[in-house]
Amino acid sequence: MGNTYGNTFRITTFGESHGKAIGVTIDGCPAGLAIDEAFIQSELDRRKPGQSKITTQRKEGDKAEILSGIFEGKSTGTPMAIVIYNEDQKSKDYAHIAEKFRPSHADYTYQQKYGHRDYRGGGRSSARETAARVAAGAIAKLFLKQIGVEINAYVSQTGHIRLDKQYWELDLSNTENNIVRCPDTETADRMISLIDKVRKDQDTIGGVVSCVITGTPVGLGEPVFDKLHAELGKAMLSINAVKGFEYGSGFAGVNMTGSQHNDLFEHNEGKTTTRTNHSGGIQGGISNGEDIYFNVAFKPVATIMQDQESVDVHGNAVTVSGKGRHDPCVVPRAVPIVEAMAALVIADFYLLNKASKI
Amino acid sequence: MGNTYGNTFRITTFGESHGKAIGVTIDGCPAGLAIDEAFIQSELDRRKPGQSKITTQRKEGDKAEILSGIFEGKSTGTPMAIVIYNEDQKSKDYAHIAEKFRPSHADYTYQQKYGHRDYRGGGRSSARETAARVAAGAIAKLFLKQIGVEINAYVSQTGHIRLDKQYWELDLSNTENNIVRCPDTETADRMISLIDKVRKDQDTIGGVVSCVITGTPVGLGEPVFDKLHAELGKAMLSINAVKGFEYGSGFAGVNMTGSQHNDLFEHNEGKTTTRTNHSGGIQGGISNGEDIYFNVAFKPVATIMQDQESVDVHGNAVTVSGKGRHDPCVVPRAVPIVEAMAALVIADFYLLNKASKI
């Protein structure tokens, strides 16, 4: 029963990769918001398969259809339901995988937890579910645009190739200019080469998506448990294949001393700001108005084009063969997913924060 | 309004560091559980200040008083309230800090969010709040003991000193044998020396707490949003000073290929297990029965014994002077806090999982 995210701006996703459809309901989007359907589609297009040679070659239209909650182009405050019908979902034969547990997939755990599962293409555990998040996140982004919040994610690492610049040294408007979504062209080229090589090796590789949120008002986050970064962390960790989350100075901050790490306040032109931003825009779990930035680690895709030893539901030793068209590295397509989840978190906290003072 | 954690096993903490008391209510603890009050106190003692030369020298009794929910030594299924009265909370003079924003503390963000705050010792944002979590976590641990789950955290890094062994190479029963709570004696000595040096420098340093959960049944976790590791991540990130979370292969997994990273299944003696455990005991957001392990990064403590530039509530430049008795490094005392939050997560998912099948 964990398919709902958010308190005030609240989504529930549904659907399996090879069922009739996937989709999402969005409850709590404030009324009066102009809904740009082309924008929703453009966000879905950033996530969809078949975009480039370094993503899966599957072709899916991922056409979003809004069933409710909008009237004359604007939100009405009632739930929006968005459905994305799956195409050709019955065309493939999954019998060969029905009883086998693919290594490092969710086949075994779903089987044990539920006793009965849709094994086709991972069913509910497929990353296809994230298309629903991207659709909902697009609505959240439209809302955040109204209040001046902007969210930009990009690929900062694939395998051992790591972008050695911080986000403030980069021109993030370059992100969409290359297929790996790394705003540094030179590094992007090396990343693309690596992914291409890994793909030819019939293997996969992990990566890191970095994200920057600018324009966040001071005051978002609800301590002590629903700290802004705790919810961002949960939201990111809920994305398929994510293994780690850090914000601000992150794991590297461990090596620093307090005197190095502390962000000194200063006051200029009527505004209190910090001289440095190791805090990553969040102090005590509440946004302080500085840029929020964080990193999300993705493991290598579990589906590889190689034979692997495994077991089946009866405990027999079996061989799982790599088949189909899969991503050699998920991070290029994960960029809009990270942005979507970040947008959902910020929108929710923005609305919650309206109740903090009398 | 973010002071509640958990769904079925649900806690709400309250209290400020220099108010009358801190405490917690626990709703949803199953009835019939024998409550060992001495154990609760022993957990609080692991967290309390003044334990050793490398923690703050403040002395606080942290005596837990259970007000409800227990009858004849056993839980009744009704809410337990646990109160820890603050001692001498009025003895100090906080006037000097009333209007100043301490760098990298929550003073500024609380002031902006709420407009009115208890500035004494950080008030609600003080890590003192975590004592309430430890008390609640002790109840969760007592419950988990009934179902064979054990949780062990330890310090794996302080500043640049990093334990270069994995948990399976360590004897975790050593953890409590030294004051830094690192199970490797030689590394522990180096950590203690570093912290002692940092303390003498009137500075602070960060660290990493690692945690291992054994005996978890298969099936815990509620995809797609409430994945087991997503909740573990949120729970850890909600602890004061935490900057990052990774589980299983974590950020290092990014460098691996799928063929290296995948955990092959095997079946022995009626049980399906994995040959390796890069998954960290969680696949598709659901426990697979292997050990769950993760790392939590803590930043250096913001309170340093040095003068720092800052601003006050009026925007004036001020100097914040280090005063009082504070920890040079939080991780030794964070070990029981990490365990407590992990216990709360596992207990909650254990109860939720009872509803997964007909």
Added chain:
Amino acid sequence: MGNTYGNTFRITTFGESHGKAIGVTIDGCPAGLAIDEAFIQSELDRRKPGQSKITTQRKEGDKAEILSGIFEGKSTGTPMAIVIYNEDQKSKDYAHIAEKFRPSHADYTYQQKYGHRDYRGGGRSSARETAARVAAGAIAKLFLKQIGVEINAYVSQTGHIRLDKQYWELDLSNTENNIVRCPDTETADRMISLIDKVRKDQDTIGGVVSCVITGTPVGLGEPVFDKLHAELGKAMLSINAVKGFEYGSGFAGVNMTGSQHNDLFEHNEGKTTTRTNHSGGIQGGISNGEDIYFNVAFKPVATIMQDQESVDVHGNAVTVSGKGRHDPCVVPRAVPIVEAMAALVIADFYLLNKASKI
């Protein structure tokens, strides 16, 4: 953001009466439940318009389409989404009502709360939304059937015509045998005559639906706030046009003395039961294993075929003319809605109760 009901068995409905579709997501239905789609449809057919001469003559197919959560005929533990597409939703002209507030409808309050609303046929506030509840309730009923719970509602009053028998004096299998859904044939005939007369008068009339739940296990309900009858009450009051709820002795119990009202326990054949059942099967907010029974009061339908004075969004005096095809009395069609909401409540509490003891 109030479009979600339930904790463990949790539904979210969406859709407007004249938008593309209405529907529901169901999260938390246990895996392994055989889903009888014909049964879902039959429940929808009991609610749909155009059934008889005493209901609205509008014809709507109300064909449910399940998009997810079911594989090979059984639930998988993942969310089910059910969509009911609206037919001919664009065919009518609602311009005449766009700016007018229909008396005792939700036009005015939605306008003020949201600032922007779908005025066609009441939009989100239309009782059409309850079709989604009936679909979800059908799933809950299928689950409850597995555990021996049965739910039967019937019409016990329309206007001044009141069935003067208690449920145990009636043969509830007669309920579906007449168009007013009153199990007493003689009373049913009088009710039908009254509704027919009211309809000819171009007016409407209220009614009461009574409901009995049998076979409920002891222990359902979560005091102190989520008492079983409190949730039943909320669930019923959330149905369109409901003005009151009472269970067991209800309002009439006020006149009784404690010595008359108390239900004495007795123990027979290994089972503790009560001699009377003024408690309505619930004591201290928890089911005691006796029959649960309650009454739900419905006001007369607000849409009448008469001219009424009102105002428009600009504050001008206007006349609202009755148009279209509407129910003269909602209670015959409300019977399956009451049952559906009752089923959702019981299913949720059944799952929650699994966590009450160690």
Added chain:
Amino acid sequence: MGNTYGNTFRITTFGESHGKAIGVTIDGCPAGLAIDEAFIQSELDRRKPGQSKITTQRKEGDKAEILSGIFEGKSTGTPMAIVIYNEDQKSKDYAHIAEKFRPSHADYTYQQKYGHRDYRGGGRSSARETAARVAAGAIAKLFLKQIGVEINAYVSQTGHIRLDKQYWELDLSNTENNIVRCPDTETADRMISLIDKVRKDQDTIGGVVSCVITGTPVGLGEPVFDKLHAELGKAMLSINAVKGFEYGSGFAGVNMTGSQHNDLFEHNEGKTTTRTNHSGGIQGGISNGEDIYFNVAFKPVATIMQDQESVDVHGNAVTVSGKGRHDPCVVPRAVPIVEAMAALVIADFYLLNKASKI
């Protein structure tokens, strides 16, 4: 796990009648609210036992102690914990009742649900828990006062004696002038005589509390499930001994025709109002700015001073003897409880409604 009420303004109560203490945490009260502790105490005094000859003669101080969430007399936005220590809780001998199920109490259901219970004085199921609600409701009332909302409840029926005037025909400022809390002096006298007679008969009697909420802004309530009246209903039904709830025209509205029942809108002095108010101030689940009014039915107190047949935990036939000092009729003391729950509902919806529009 049902001990939490509310979303944004959220309370959790704890405590048993004969444990150490009862109490409540309040999370989400906006910061900056002046907290009048004397007012909290005065509300508790309205509820406390021993007030008059028609209530129980038990004497309890019910002294509220606020442990957190307030600084320099104002709320800080962090959780308030309020504790009321029980006096002399160990003084009585409850051994005689330990294994017996008192008729129409919660002894049997708690025993079956939890397997282990505090049987002293009803434990958690005792109406003593409502003192915690009254304390929290007092905070909500202080908040509502800021926004012009006033809540007044009164006794409108005890047994067969029913006040035949509507609230608008009464001077509600008289309510506190007599011990039965009925604003009509003549009816009050008859009610007092009845209760006194019932008490002498060693019996008990039921009653009705009516409540009026004035000054509510338009727009409160979150359809479709969290309708304002649905939450009011749940809140009232969660109070001990409540059997029914109706608002506006209520059960009597069933007899009316639509043309009688509809509340025609009119517009005067810049304000849209309704000519009548059968809607009870709520349309489509959202407040329309008119007075909100409702009735709450209470059953006769289950504890009577007579011998009653029952069974014990082993299934043996036993006699339960009436002992102790109990209320012959709860409604006089229920008046502040009804007001408190109403205040909590309105405060919560007021805060939620801030998020309804962009």
